[in-house]
Amino acid sequence: MPETTMGGLTVPLQxxxxxxxxxxxxxxxxxxxAVIGRALDLGVTFLDTAELYGNGRNEEIVGRALAHRRGEVVLATKVGARWKGDGDVQLRGDADYVRKACDASLRRLCTDVIDLYYLHRRDPAVPIEESVGAMAELVAAGKVRHLGLSEVTAEEVxxxxxxxxxxALQSSWSLAVRRVEEVVPVCAELGVGLVPYGPQGAGLFNADLETANARVAQDAPEHAGLPALVRDIAQRRGLTTGQVALAWVQQRADVWGVPVVPIPGATRVxxxxxxxxxxxxxxDAAELALxxxxxQPVLEGS
Structure with missing residues (x-):
């Protein structure tokens, strides 16, 4: 699989x-x-998880799936968001928590180093300098190799x-969600790569047209016409709608001049x-322009 480099970290293009x-x-x-094994066979060696997912269980199953193949993988996880007992998400970015959470993630992932460690969400009660400073200490200690941020402003980057x-900056980026484009110029200036999650519109462009239109009508009427356009391009090109949506995100690298490495989810091979x-x-140029x-109204109305 072709590769790119984000801040000194070499990863596959997906x-x-x-x-x-x-x-x-x-x-x-x-x-x-099943899915991780097949992914590695195909060269998809950049895996993303977080302490938040499944309350740590996601890290555990990813770690077990990599038991005999850890050396093939660029492994990313996140700190700073965890589930509380009442079902809400608690943000924690203080230095003490960052250090303890990293050790817990290392244990769950069955590894001695995390290749890319993101601040999952910024804790509004803690200066971002404190959170990143604690993460930098983890790099110095050899527990983490590279640092990332997620869903932050240009100033916070x-x-x-x-x-x-x-x-790397991980953020939602798709035909349906384009807010991150306000931050991309700063990433290009600083040499920060983009890691889009939800590149297929959180399933919007994988759904059948009737379902997609119903979601748009209820939640985002400014998207009107977008699901049908993606479907039409897919039918004309012999592709799935998800592939068209993903291709658009992948080609943002050409538009913005930054590394773009989407991380679509998959639970089926x-x-x-x-x-x-x-x-x-x-x-092609005409498809991209259309x-x-x-x-574009999605960006303006977000």
């Missing part, structure tokens, strides 16, 4: 988001073993990067293989 492997009714361990080089096949898809024009 990764695998593992979050859904522990969402009910998925059979966690079996799913992880600058502030974090001033403490320690940031290799067939979907994983479809996602990997999208790496060979190149949308998709950009149709999705």
């Amino acid at each position: 990764g695998l988001g593992c979050m859904k492997m522990t969402e009910p009714p998925r059979p966690g361990r079996e799913t992880a073993d 600058r502030a974090g990067h001033a403490v320690h080089p940031i290799a 067939r979907h994983l293989e479809e996602n990997v096949a999208a790496l060979d898809v190149r949308l 998709l950009d024009r149709t999705s």
Whole structure:
């Protein structure tokens, strides 16, 4: 698989988001073993998890799936968000928590080093300099190799990067969600790569047209026409709608001049293989222009 470099970290042009492997009714361990094994065989060696997913269980099953193949993988996980007993998410970015959480993630992942460690969400009660500073200590201690941020502003990217080089920004980025484009110019300036999650619109462009239109009508009427356009391009090109959506995200690297490495999730080997096949898809200028024009109100209205 072709590769790119984000802040000194070399990764394949597509990764695998593992979050859904522990969402009910998925059979966690079996799913992880099958999908991750096939992903590595195909060269998808950039895996993404977090302490938040499954309350740590996601890290555990990813770690077990990599038991005999850890050396093949660029392993990413996240700190700073965890489930509370009442079902809400608690944000923690203080230095003491960051250090303890890293040790816990290392144990669950059955590894002695994390290749890419993200601040999952910024704790509004803690200066981002403190959080990134604690993460930088983990790099110095040999527990982490590279640092990342997730869903932060341009100013927060600058502030974090001033403490320690940031290799990647993980954020939602798809035809349906384009807010991150406000931050991309700063990433390009600083040499920070982009790792889009939800590149297929959180399932919007994998759904059938009737379902997609119903979701758009209820939640985002400004998306009107977008699901049908993606479907039409897919039918004309002999692709799936998910592949068209993924190809659009992949080609953002050409538009913005930054490394872009999407991490679509997959809980079936067939979907994983479809996602990997999208790496060979190149949308032409007319298709890109039409998709950009149709999705632009999403950016303006977000």
